[in-house]
Amino acid sequence: MEIDRMRSLLSALQEARYAGIRSVSYDGKTITYGSDAELAAAVTDLEARLASAEGTPRRRRWGTLATKGL
Numbered sequence: 001m002e003i004d005r006m007r008s009l010l011s012a013l014q015e016a017r018y019a020g021i022r023s024v025s026y027d028g029k030t031i032t033y034g035s036d037a038e039l040a041a042a043v044t045d046l047e048a049r050l051a052s053a054e055g056t057p058r059r060r061r062w063g064t065l066a067t068k069g070l
């Protein structure tokens with residue numbers, strides 16, 4: 001898939017998610033997602049594919065973990 005096409009699809013997915021709509025139409029096709037979680041997963045997957053295609057490294061999340069030593 002071309003980078004420009006991925007960007008336009010990502011934009012359509014994000015706009016639909018922020019508007020609270022679960023159906024997305026692009027290139028004459030309509031996709032209906034069952035839940036917001038499915039739509040969020042599609043957005044995350046497409047962001048990762050776009051970052052990979054552009055050669056941009058994925059972001060990493062760092063956190064702190066503490067235990068009582070038991």
